[in-house]
Amino acid sequence: MSDAGSKRVYANSEEIRGFARELARFCDNVEEFDTTIRRDLTWLGNTFRDDGYEQFCDQFAKSRQSLAKFLVSGRLAAKDLEHDAAAIDKFHSVKPRL
DSSP: OOOGGGOOOOOOHHHHHHHHHHHHHHHHHHHHHHHHHHHHHHHHHHHOOOTTHHHHHHHHHHHHHHHHHHHHHHHHHHHHHHHHHHHHHHHHHSOOOO
């Protein structure tokens, strides 16, 4: 049996970088979609309003605030992952002293 201190960790820096790129791309796509839906909602408000329009806009604004926080977290996580991948590469490039 081995204790927790002797367990090995396998980390592939290229896979981590790939995930970081996908996460950043996902954030870009979400941001682009947000821009499109905001534009469409504004257009709708200029052409048609019913009793629920303002209520929907208020809810939409609250949802966008949550989305903005998510995007910030996602982008920071992508940067952290890139940093982690570089640290893994650096670790693998160090030759052990014997």
